[in-house]
Amino acid sequence: MISRNKLIFYPARIWLMAALVLLLACSGIGNRALAADLQVNNFSFEQGLAGWTKIMDKDNGNDNSLKGSDILVTSEQASHGEFSVRIYDAKKSRSFGLESEKISIEAGAVYIVFADVLVESGKADLIIRYYNQHGELLEEANTTVEPTDTWKTVQVSRTAPEEASYATILLNSDKKNEGTAYWDHVRFTKDYTNLGVQVGTSAPLGSTFGIGENQNKIYSVVTGNANDRPIMQIIDADNERVIDAITLPSAGVNPTGVWAATTSTDGMIYLGAYQNGRMYKYVPGETTITDLGTPLPNEAFVWDLTPGKDGKVYGGTFDRAGFFEYDPVKGFTRIGNMPIYEPPGEDYKYLRALVHDPGNNVSYLAVGSNASVVHYDHETGNMTDILPARYKTTPLAGAVDYEGERVFVSLGGYIVVLDVTVDSNGTVTATEDAAIASTTPRVSPERNGSVYLIQRSGLARYDISSREVTPVGHAVPGRVQRFGWVKLQDQENYPGETLVAIASTNNETYLMKFNPQNENFRMVRVENTPRIPGAINSIGQGPDGNIYTSAFLYGGLGVYEPFNGDSNDRQPEHVYAPIEQIDRMWSYNDKLYLGVYPGGKLYEYDPKLPWNPGVNPKLLIHTAPYDQDRPKAIAYGNNKVFMGTVGETGQREGALSVYDYETGTVTVHKNIVQEQSIIALAYYDGLLYGGSSIRVGYSSTPSQEEAKLFVYDPETQTKTAEYSLPAAYDGKKLTSITELKVIDDKIWGFAEGYLFVFNPENRTFEYFDEKFPDVRYPGGTYRDADLVAIDKDPNYVYGTIGSKYLFKINKEDKEITILRSDGADFLTNDSLGNLYFKHNDTELWRYSF
Missing domain, CATH: 2.60.120.260 (Galactose-binding domain-like)
Known part of the structure; x- marks a missing residue:
């Protein structure tokens, strides 16, 4: 058997500091394992006739x-x-x-x-x-x-x-x-081979700093998946390593991850989880985490937590924008209605972020779909939206901090600084002090009249009184999850308090240290972090014949070389980073195209060249300025690449975007199907065919009833036709066309559980029949089915649907043969006609025949 080294590949350079960080990230990674692929000894005769x-x-x-x-x-x-x-x-x-x-x-x-x-x-x-x-x-x-x-x-x-x-x-x-x-x-x-985990993560999400005797401890959670519960890691800021790791307890519905983390005034650590909407408590020094239950019934996410007085904690939820208090003596209490705040004509589902001002007994609540920041008075229950009107059409705020008597609101790459006053008659007024561009969400606790933040991937200081932003001069790659002030043991090099940040960098946990007195700076990968397999979010065949994958939330680009995998199913073999969550990937013209969330971005990656973010992969399309967020479909033709997207949170309009290689220009067609997302594309004979979904941006209620098939002419840059699907058997209109594929000069597709074949020549649906009655999406969906035609089996089309079935379709009579019904999602093939799909959430499987 042949064994292989495990390698994690990172970019050679983003800038000097990032390069040093990445070199550190590579250290210590690499385990040898027996071959999981049933490799033949000396399979290519490079060792003579040995074996x-x-x-x-x-x-x-x-x-x-x-x-x-x-x-x-x-x-x-x-x-x-x-x-x-x-x-x-x-x-x-x-x-x-x-x-x-x-x-x-x-x-x-x-x-x-x-x-x-x-x-x-x-x-x-x-x-x-x-x-x-x-x-x-x-x-x-x-x-x-x-x-x-x-x-x-x-x-x-x-x-x-x-x-x-x-x-x-x-x-x-x-x-x-x-x-x-x-x-x-x-x-x-x-015939069936489990190829194991392709993308894994040790990156933190919900994070908080200890206080008192635990002030040098950081508590952060590494995201889990359908099979692996999240793990809370306890980091010692002095020795820069994890000193303990505790898995969140199981429940009727297990937690998948943790966005919300906070430290109460009595030093307890609280975590808010998804998809089970539960809250957890950790007493520093103990070996287990306590499940406190669901703060509000039927809520899937506890999005954020913030400390109040006397050990209390306040939190916000999704999907009914609930607001609650947790008292360690009395337990949970719902505050106000659900949603806690909702302007007329809106449909608010998120209480995405919040912060509490104990001095004034006020909480600031970031709610929405479209952004609102509510001043909530706990004594009177009065609520006032303090977000300036010019921000009302922006997506939901990502974070809210209260420091130096200012409210810091993160909105779409800006941190908006608000000075809030309350008149004697109770009128609440917010004055905008600043809008700091090119920032990530968090600011540090205030010290000496300033807060620190990340601007343009570098550490910067914001002076609250002068409203000036000053770069500190140190790069901080990745995403800072939380800032804190820590009195480190090494007082010679870090006198007094040192600003410490915990960051998610290239799927790893990093610490940043900056001492304002002597300006000592350090960025280091945390040792001994737990690694959890990433839930596969997309699969595609590369032009080099390799199979590529990406993970939900953390992204990364996993690379599997067919028949050269190893048996350590818990560890990926090759991962390129950093790259955010890839929602769709496809190969054309010797390139691998990557549709990346958030921001509705399309990258072009050339596997023949070194991985070098900003250069390779190269950004072709960025649709955030057009209110787009999730890329769900990619096609190529006529020397153009096309991308279909879902709108941002609160936006109903999806878009078709086109990159023209001849001119190097991008055209974005918003609302090409009235208030629908574009989730399927196929190019044939000079025309682009697209499928839509009534499901629109998060926290938005669909306004349409049925999906559409449309035709777009790249030469005239116009939509030339739009078709409704034939009527379903039960009379209900189908809400999502989830796949389009050119097969034998016809457009094959799936709409919920219905298979259809559209003839481009006479513009008719020549076949339409329900194949999977249990696959229905009354509210629409972002993705579902995949179809693949392979040369070695010309009489059949293969597919997955409903995150359940792997099947094949007889081209002649359209009969379905179920190959697996125990969980199959996504589908691609290699050059030999082997099929690859997701199984058990984190595993890549191969079907050979």
Whole structure:
């Protein structure tokens, strides 16, 4: 078996500090593991004939001469690496073969062998053999290859008999044959193979600093997935390592992750989770975390937490924008209505961020879809939206801090600073002090009249009285989750209090330290952090033949090289970072296109060139200025690349964006389908076909009833037609066209559980039928089905749907054959026609046949 080093690849340079950080990130990463892919020893003959045995049967007559026949390794030809093996057969009365070492297999399972062959003359056979535990040959199956002009990949498969314990591969020239064949790159696989985790993370999300005797401790949570609960890591800011890691307790619905974290005035640590909407308490020094239950019933997210007086904690929820108080003595109390605040005509679902001012007994609540920041008076219950009118159409605020008697609101790359006053009659007035551009959400606690923040990926200081922003001169790559002031043990190098930040950088946990007295600065990767597999969020085949994946929330670009994976299912093999969550990826024109959330971005990545963010991958389209957020569809044609998007939170208008390679320009068509998202695209014969969904930006109620199929002409840059789907059997209108694929000069697609075939020539739906009655989305969806057509099986189309089924469709009669119904999502193929899909949330699986 061949073992491989695990590698994490990071960009060579963003700037000098980032480069140093990334080099540190690479240190300590790398475990050796046995091969999970059932690799054939010396599969490409780069080590001569090691692991292979020559097989020559006896002559049928009395002539024992080989007549020059031989089996040898040569560099004359090669499809993989530098060498191949040549089998030269000059005698019809004898067979000449080369047999691999025995491979342990599972009786009753189906196994497939692939090999590259170049047959110069005669014929050649690829044979799979099964043996019992005593080494006795039980069965074999073969594929015969005729002469070929170039290298060709062939395959043979057979179900292992009940008594089988081993399999071998035989490269053979039978006794009736004379000729020459070259063999290379032999691959062996089971029909279904778990290829394991492709993208993992050690990055923090919800984070908070301890107080009192724990003031040098940082408590942060690494996000989990459907199989792995989140882990709270406890970081010692002095020694820059995790000193303890505690998994959140299980529940009826397990937590997936934690956005909300805070420290109460009595030093307790509180966490608010999703998707189960529960709250957790940690007493510093203990070994377990306590589940406090759901603050508000039927809420999926506890989005943020903030401390109040006397050990109390306030929190906000989704999806009914609830506001609550937690008292360690009395428990949970709902405050006000749900939603806590909602202007007429709005549909507010989020209480996304909040902060409490204990001196005035006031909380500031960031609610929305469209942004509102509410001044909530706890004594009177009065509420006033203090956000200036010019920000009312922006998306939901990402964070709210209260420092130095100012409210700091993070809105779409700005931090807006508000001075809030309350008149004697109770009138609340907010004056805008500043709008600081190019910032990430958080500001530090105030010290000496200033707060610190991240602007243009560098540390900066904001003077509250002068309203001036001054760069400190140190790069802070990644995203700061929380700032705190810590009195470090090393008072010689860090006298007094030091500003410490915990950051998510390249899927790792980092600490930043800055001492204002001597300006000492340090950015370092935290040691001993727990790593959790990332939930796969997209899958695509690269132009280099590799299979690429990305993870929900944390992004990254995982790379799987077919048949060269390892067996450590908990660790990814190759990950490129940083890159945010990739919602869609596809290959065209020798490039891999990456649709990235947030901001509705499209990147072009060339796998032949080094990974270098800002250069490769290169940003082609950025649709945040057009109120777009989630890229769900990509297509290529006419020297243009097209992207379909979902609008930002609170926005109903989706968009079709076009990048023109000839001009280097971007055109964004908002609302190309009235108040719908664009989630499926296919290019055919000079025209672009698109599918929509009534599901629009988060926290927005759909205004439309049915999905549309539309036609766009790239030459005129106009929508030329729009079609409703045929009527569903139950009379309900279908809400989402989730897939479009050009197959045999027709447009195949899925709309919820219905398969349709659209004929571009006569513009009719020539087939429409419900295939999956259990796949329905009354409110629309952002994505669902995938279809793949592969050359080696021209009579079928393969697909996944409903995060449940892997299936194939007979092209002639459109009958469905279910291959798996235990969870399958996303779908792509490799050059051999093997299919790759997500299973168990974090695992990449391969189906071979």
